[in-house]
Amino acid sequence: MVAQVGSALSQPAPDGARPAAVRIDNVSHEFPGSRQRNALPIRALADVSVDVPPQTFVSIVGPSGCGKTTLLRIVDGLVIPTAGTVWIDGAPVTGPARDRAMVFQDADLLPWRTTLANVMFGLEVHGAPRARCEAKAREAIARVGLEGFEQHYPGQLSGGMRQRVGLARALSTDPRLLLMDEPFGALDAQTREAMQEELLRLWEQDQKTVVFITHSIDEAVLLSDVVVVMTARPGTIREVIPIELPRPRWREEDLRGDPRFAEYRRRINALLHESRQPTE
Amino acid sequence: MAQSVSLELRRTKAAPRLRGLADNYRLLGAALLVLILAVWETVTRLGLIDPLILPAPTAIAAAALKVFVQTREIYPHLWVSFQEGLLGFGLAVVVGVPLGLVLGRSRLFRALFEPYVMALYSTPQVAFFPLLIIALGIGLWSKVALVFFGAVFSILINTQAGVINTDRRMIEMARSFTASELTIFRKVILPASVPFIIAGMRLGLGRALIMVFVAELFSATEGIGYMIVRAGALFDTPKLFVGVLVMTLAGVLISEGMKRLEHRLVPWLSIREEETR
Numbered sequence: 001m002v003a004q005v006g007s008a009l010s011q012p013a014p015d016g017a018r019p020a021a022v023r024i025d026n027v028s029h030e031f032p033g034s035r036q037r038n039a040l041p042i043r044a045l046a047d048v049s050v051d052v053p054p055q056t057f058v059s060i061v062g063p064s065g066c067g068k069t070t071l072l073r074i075v076d077g078l079v080i081p082t083a084g085t086v087w088i089d090g091a092p093v094t095g096p097a098r099d100r101a102m103v104f105q106d107a108d109l110l111p112w113r114t115t116l117a118n119v120m121f122g123l124e125v126h127g128a129p130r131a132r133c134e135a136k137a138r139e140a141i142a143r144v145g146l147e148g149f150e151q152h153y154p155g156q157l158s159g160g161m162r163q164r165v166g167l168a169r170a171l172s173t174d175p176r177l178l179l180m181d182e183p184f185g186a187l188d189a190q191t192r193e194a195m196q197e198e199l200l201r202l203w204e205q206d207q208k209t210v211v212f213i214t215h216s217i218d219e220a221v222l223l224s225d226v227v228v229v230m231t232a233r234p235g236t237i238r239e240v241i242p243i244e245l246p247r248p249r250w251r252e253e254d255l256r257g258d259p260r261f262a263e264y265r266r267r268i269n270a271l272l273h274e275s276r277q278p279t280e
Numbered sequence: 281m282a283q284s285v286s287l288e289l290r291r292t293k294a295a296p297r298l299r300g301l302a303d304n305y306r307l308l309g310a311a312l313l314v315l316i317l318a319v320w321e322t323v324t325r326l327g328l329i330d331p332l333i334l335p336a337p338t339a340i341a342a343a344a345l346k347v348f349v350q351t352r353e354i355y356p357h358l359w360v361s362f363q364e365g366l367l368g369f370g371l372a373v374v375v376g377v378p379l380g381l382v383l384g385r386s387r388l389f390r391a392l393f394e395p396y397v398m399a400l401y402s403t404p405q406v407a408f409f410p411l412l413i414i415a416l417g418i419g420l421w422s423k424v425a426l427v428f429f430g431a432v433f434s435i436l437i438n439t440q441a442g443v444i445n446t447d448r449r450m451i452e453m454a455r456s457f458t459a460s461e462l463t464i465f466r467k468v469i470l471p472a473s474v475p476f477i478i479a480g481m482r483l484g485l486g487r488a489l490i491m492v493f494v495a496e497l498f499s500a501t502e503g504i505g506y507m508i509v510r511a512g513a514l515f516d517t518p519k520l521f522v523g524v525l526v527m528t529l530a531g532v533l534i535s536e537g538m539k540r541l542e543h544r545l546v547p548w549l550s551i552r553e554e555e556t557r
Binding site: 024096097101104109111112121123124153173 | 449450454455456457467546547
């Protein structure tokens with residue numbers, strides 16, 4: 001049974017890479033257990049199926065250890081699942097590819113490169129000519145609001161700025177699918193809110209397909225068109241909740257006070273609380 | 281109101297005195313040096329210490345003048361020692377860095393060769409010297425070889441550590457952008473290893489310097505080490521001191537040079553250190 005995720009958007013994407021449709025098809029994954037202790041394999045994911053139409057912003061929430069990050073890495077092609085397939089626009093995922101980009105929790109910037117060089121890294125690896133790498137990098141840096149910091153090293157940037165560099169790096173490759181693994185998790189509350197607003201603004205501009213992992217229910221409801229709730233390990237889909245709040249979300253004055261927001265929050269919280277009960 | 285004003289006054293009174301002291305550290309350091317030299321000179325002049333064991337600074341200065349300016353005998357010695365050091369260390373870098381990279385990268389090579397590397401590293405390299413003399417003669421090359429053995433393991437082992445210590449998350453990030461193994465090596469692993477390589481080179485340099493001296497100790501007709509030993513045998517202690525001071529100076533200059541090189545090659549490292557202070 002495939003969980004259907006509705007698309008709340010009808011606006012076409014501006015020119016550029018066409019946003020991807022993602023289909024996660026009966027994906028299961030096991031990690032081999034520790035050889036030293038002759039341990040059993042760890043079942044991280046069990047039969048996960050999700051359908052994500054193009055231009056949808058999907059958040060995945062779930063208890064710690066439920067396999068969200070593993071699932072994201074499977075979608076990116078960094079991990080080959082032990083069962084099942086991920087289809088992107090009808091083509092199966094067999095490894096990392098140029099049409100998708102990932103933003104990591106710790107940004108993973110190369111400390112010996114300046115901001116500009118770090119943002120250029122993605123396109124460099126793709127083999128683009130240097131002039132183009134630099135032009136797109138500067139564009140992306142402007143979009144995330146880091147103009148003036150091109151020559152700074154990561155060690156000189158704050159946490160929020162480093163995350164923005166990571167985001168710029170991903171955006172500069174014009175991906176059709178953007179994968180984000182708790183990108184704001186390590187930030188303080190105020191920076192986090194500012195980054196959420198910036199992400200919403202950015203997303204409004206070209207509405208890529210985004211798969212976003214977070215621990216924060218508020219963040220998920222605020223940012224997404226759909227929230228996917230997972231169970232504890234082995235992770236499966238507990239429920240798929242379309243978020244029918246109007247966009248653009250950053251225009252709403254304190255959307256978090258809205259009763260509809262509170263209702264979504266309550267529902268998701270209840271589901272997660274259930275999941276936390278031990279099942280085995 | 282009155283209390284806060286008096287606090288301020290107290291603070292501004294104390295501040296200039298402290299600041300004045302900080303500016304004077306250099307002056308104090310220089311003054312200390314002069315004091316030491318003065319005491320040293322006096323003690324030897326008064327005959328409290330046998331000048332054979334500890335000559336006066338003026339005697340050392342005179343000997344330095346003699347070997348550097350009058351007889352100019354020190355220059356061939358300097359040149360020979362320099363050659364031994366440069367060739368030996370250069371070879372150690374050229375061999376040690378690539379081998380370190382390979383051993384770091386390949387689990388197979390590590391499993392096969394690490395035991396030998398550790399065994400050779402643990403052996404006091406000086407023990408190889410008689411063997412090297414038999415193989416390469418008593419000329420320049422046996423000494424170059426000893427310097428090479430002294431330095432190469434530090435470089436190799438530290439390079440290897442640099443490769444192994446590269447943050448896996450950076451590698452995974454590069455993979456997510458579809459980087460090939462070669463690209464990952466060139467753009468992530470290699471730059472990440474540079475601080476380790478430099479650390480290995482610094483250690484290797486120290487050992488190379490020691491090996492230059494030791495090699496000349498054993499069998500030489502030229503070189504600073506030889507000059508020191510011969511001066512000792514002839515009880516020409518001032519000249520001996522000149523030789524030792526030359527080696528000290530060489531060590532200090534090389535160390536400073538490496539620090540400058542590091543700052544240029546790895547500017548991001550010192551920037552990070554500045555920020556956390």
